[in-house]
Amino acid sequence: MQFMVRQRTKRLFIVQCAQTHSAGNLFKQKFQSLFVVRYFFMRLIKPVRTERAYRFDLIFYAVSPLSLGLLLYIYSPLESRAEILLLGLVGLVLWSLIEYLLHRFVLHGLPPFKRWHTQHHNQPMARICLPTALSMLLILLLVFLPSLCVFNIWQASSFTCGVLSGYAIYTHIHHATHHARQTNGWLARRQREHAIHHASHHFSLQPKERNFGVTNQFWDRLFHTAAH
Numbered sequence: 538m539q540f541m542v543r544q545r546t547k548r549l550f551i552v553q554c555a556q557t558h559s560a561g562n563l564f565k566q567k568f569q570s571l572f573v574v575r576y577f578f579m580r581l582i583k584p585v586r587t588e589r590a591y592r593f594d595l596i597f598y599a600v601s602p603l604s605l606g607l608l609l610y611i612y613s614p615l616e617s618r619a620e621i622l623l624l625g626l627v628g629l630v631l632w633s634l635i636e637y638l639l640h641r642f643v644l645h646g647l648p649p650f651k652r653w654h655t656q657h658h659n660q661p662m663a664r665i666c667l668p669t670a671l672s673m674l675l676i677l678l679l680v681f682l683p684s685l686c687v688f689n690i691w692q693a694s695s696f697t698c699g700v701l702s703g704y705a706i707y708t709h710i711h712h713a714t715h716h717a718r719q720t721n722g723w724l725a726r727r728q729r730e731h732a733i734h735h736a737s738h739h740f741s742l743q744p745k746e747r748n749f750g751v752t753n754q755f756w757d758r759l760f761h762t763a764a765h
């Protein structure tokens with residue numbers, strides 16, 4: 538009898554140990570997978586600071602709008618070319634407003650984007666950029682998919698191509714405002730205005746921060762945030 542009780546207690550102990558062990562493992566595995574997901578998510582949304590990633594971003598945004606435009610030109614139906622071109626132009630113009638609003642209210646107003654953008658303001662010559670995968674994902678989720686609800690695939694692609702081209706132009710002009718040497722002309726004006734933006738952020742030369750537009754000053758003039 539005593540032997541049977543001892544055996545039963547032993548079995549119970551083993552089962553309890555196994556349960557505790559597997560529950561612990563499960564918790565550990567869940568914790569590890571959460572940690573991995575968080576790690577990749579943070580890597581995806583944090584700005585990157587490597588020369589290679591910066592160069593890749595510039596090349597990618599030179600090639601991708603041109604490729605998409607070419608594909609649309611080759612494969613889109615002939616009869617809807619005019620409206621496709623028009624929607625591309627609408628997307629391009631709309632980008633200039635997105636650029637202004639994003640810079641003014643998100644990059645200068647909304648954490649953690651504000652903190653990340655401050656890195657650029659603190660080190661204007663450092664090669665810092667948004668991960669290419671993230672900017673593409675945002676364009677896909679916030680521009681292409683919503684436009685598919687309104688337009689057909691050709692129109693939505695063309696509208697997205699316009700926004701993508703606007704973002705590509707912004708990326709290259711912003712790079713040039715910091716790294717090109719120009720003394721006159723249109724780009725020199727962009728450089729001067731963007732330098733005022735950086736100065737107004739750091740030294741409070743103005744009562745408010747100025748010149749949020751990088752590719753143009755139209756929206757700054759309209760919303761009274763322009764400075765020359």
Ligand SMILES: [Zn+2]
Pocket residue numbers: 640644645654658734738
């Ligand atoms: Zn800024």
Ligand SMILES: [Zn+2]
Pocket residue numbers: 657661711715731
């Ligand atoms: Zn800048």
